[in-house]
Amino acid sequence: xxxxxxxxxxxxxxxxxxxxxxxxxxxxxxxxxxxxxxxxxxxxxxxxxxxxxxxxxxxxxxxxxxxxxxxxxxxxxxxxxxxxxxxxxxxxxxxxxxxxxxxxxxxxxxxxxxxxxxxxxxxxxxxxxxxxxxxxxxxx
Amino acid sequence: xxxxxxxxxxxxxxxxxxxxxxxxxxxxxxxxxxxxxxxxxxxxxxxxxxxxxxxxxxxxxxxxxxxxxxxxxxxxxxxxxxxxxxxxxxxxxxxxxxxxxxxxxxxxxxxxxxxxxxxxxxxxxxxxxxxxxxxxxxxx
DNA sequence: AGAAATTTGTCCGTATGTATC
DNA sequence: AGATACATACGGACAAATTTC
Numbered sequence: 001x002x003x004x005x006x007x008x009x010x011x012x013x014x015x016x017x018x019x020x021x022x023x024x025x026x027x028x029x030x031x032x033x034x035x036x037x038x039x040x041x042x043x044x045x046x047x048x049x050x051x052x053x054x055x056x057x058x059x060x061x062x063x064x065x066x067x068x069x070x071x072x073x074x075x076x077x078x079x080x081x082x083x084x085x086x087x088x089x090x091x092x093x094x095x096x097x098x099x100x101x102x103x104x105x106x107x108x109x110x111x112x113x114x115x116x117x118x119x120x121x122x123x124x125x126x127x128x129x130x131x132x133x134x135x136x137x138x139x140x
Numbered sequence: 141x142x143x144x145x146x147x148x149x150x151x152x153x154x155x156x157x158x159x160x161x162x163x164x165x166x167x168x169x170x171x172x173x174x175x176x177x178x179x180x181x182x183x184x185x186x187x188x189x190x191x192x193x194x195x196x197x198x199x200x201x202x203x204x205x206x207x208x209x210x211x212x213x214x215x216x217x218x219x220x221x222x223x224x225x226x227x228x229x230x231x232x233x234x235x236x237x238x239x240x241x242x243x244x245x246x247x248x249x250x251x252x253x254x255x256x257x258x259x260x261x262x263x264x265x266x267x268x269x270x271x272x273x274x275x276x277x278x279x280x
Numbered sequence: 281a282g283a284a285a286t287t288t289g290t291c292c293g294t295a296t297g298t299a300t301c
Numbered sequence: 302a303g304a305t306a307c308a309t310a311c312g313g314a315c316a317a318a319t320t321t322c
Contacts, residue, residue, distance in 0.1 A: 009290060035306060046292045048188075051307085067307055068300030104259065105266050119244065126245050133269040149309060175287055186311045191288085207288055208319030 011052035014043050018053065022062055022073045033063065033071040092116050094136075101133060112136050151192035154183050158193060162202055162213045173203065173211040231257045234276075241273060252276050 021027045034042070039050045054071055057063045065071040095115045102109040116132045161167045174182070179190045194211055197203045205211040235255045242249040256272045 011290080037306075047307095048293090049291060052290085065307070066300085067298070068305075070300095070306065101269065104269055127274070129241065129244055129273040131271045131273075133271075134267070151309080177287075188312090189310060192309085205288070206319085207317070208286075210287060210319095 010043075010045055011049045012056070014039075014045065014050065014053035015056040017043075018057060019060075019062060022057075027073045029073055031073050032069075033073065035070060095133075105133075105135060107135070150183075150185055151189045152196070154179075154185065154190065154193035155196040157183075158197060159200075159202060162197075167213045169213055169215045171213050172209075173213065175210060233257075235273075245273075245275060247275070 018027075018033070022029075027033060033039075033054075036047055036050050036054070039045075040047050043050065054063065054065065058065060058071075062074050063071050064074065093115055095113050097105065097107060097109055097111045097113050099109055101113060102111060105111070105113075114134045114136055116134075118130050119126050120128045120130070158167075158173070167173060173179075173194075176187055176190050176194070179185075180187050183190065194203065194205065198205060198211075202214050203211050204214065233255050235253050237245065237247060237249055237251045237253050239249055241253060242251060245251070245253075254274045254276055256274070258270050259266050260268045260270070
């Protein structure tokens with residue numbers, strides 16, 4: 001098969017598979033992942049594709065890679081979130097429009113809005129807070 | 141020269157060069173970067189190397205890439221732009237942390253924060269308001 | 281509306297450099 | 302010194318999105 005990539009790219013499905021093994025404990029925390037050469041054999045893919053998959057996991061802080069040594073599963077057994085003693089990283093709540101938001105949405109002050117808040121962290125510390133406001137009803 | 145990468149990797153020097161052009165204004169904000177094919181010719185490098193360089197700029201929010209269109213220099217400093225309608229939907233301002241934000245960032249109440257607000261529209265009507273809060277100082 | 285050209289996305293295979301064991 | 306493993310780089314091929322004609 002030269003390059004038929006319908007739907008999801010191969011490197012992403014490979015990343016998903018490896019993620020499952022890590023989160024399920026098949027690859028325990030701190031353990032060494034199979035070498036890239038081994039993964040090319042298992043997934044029948046080129047090394048570049050394997051490296052793309054691992055790059056995704058590295059971006060998600062699920063693994064760390066060391067030059068001549070290998071790629072390790074994240075040492076801390078972090079679940080989806082937790083860590084740092086805060087609440088969850090994703091949170092929804094209903095709020096009412098203040099004068100500013102009311103003007104933006106062109107609705108009356110006090111109109112119900114859905115606020116969705118998510119946090120992005122870096123080494124445990126909160127790096128950014130993103131709040132998204134939407135009107136409740138309506139949908140397309 | 142097939143593959144001698146002493147010192148700094150080629151993709152990194154290429155990224156530095158492109159970064160200079162963007163920050164110096166040689167490539168103005170919002171402008172299209174040369175196509176990857178053009179860059180391979182200019183830097184006498186393989187396409188993969190060029191793409192690695194651009195990936196660095198994308199990571200730094202200096203450029204955004206769209207599939208069949210090209211890679212654009214970031215419009216202003218850094219910002220999650222998007223949306224096709226009015227470009228002036230983006231707005232930055234400095235605010236002070238209330239009790240809630242202070243708790244999230246683990247700073248004192250009143251600490252200066254940068255608030256970045258962007259709107260997404262649907263047929264002219266505001267569909268969502270996204271507000272991103274970040275600490276002012278510090279950088280990596 | 282349709283075809284062609286452009287441009288980025290994905291994938292392959294190979295070769296060589298560099299760090300670690 | 303040798304083996305193993307990740308890093309960098311090349312070149313080619315096809316897929317998918319966009320623009321142009």
